[in-house]
Amino acid sequence: MRHQRQAIAPEATPDEIERLIFHMPTVANVAETDFAKGFAQSVIKQSRRKGWKPSLKQLPVMRELVSDLFSHDPDQGGDIQLFE
Numbered sequence: 001m002r003h004q005r006q007a008i009a010p011e012a013t014p015d016e017i018e019r020l021i022f023h024m025p026t027v028a029n030v031a032e033t034d035f036a037k038g039f040a041q042s043v044i045k046q047s048r049r050k051g052w053k054p055s056l057k058q059l060p061v062m063r064e065l066v067s068d069l070f071s072h073d074p075d076q077g078g079d080i081q082l083f084e
Helices: 016-032 034-047 056-069
Strands: none
Touching: 016 034, 016 056, 034 056
């Protein structure tokens, strides 16, 4: 008998998972690749299931995609305005 049990990285707190899931719709909307868009949409759909947690393979991808949302590359144009 095979049990379906998803493992979660020990360093992934429930708060971090919630934050990553929160940003997935934005990732899906601004994704520059079909993979990123599809992955984010898949996570959004899966996260609606009660008790769902990202797998050990999904978690680092989620972290990277969300991190990319907040990365700023000066060569890409756009200005960041700091408020004092």
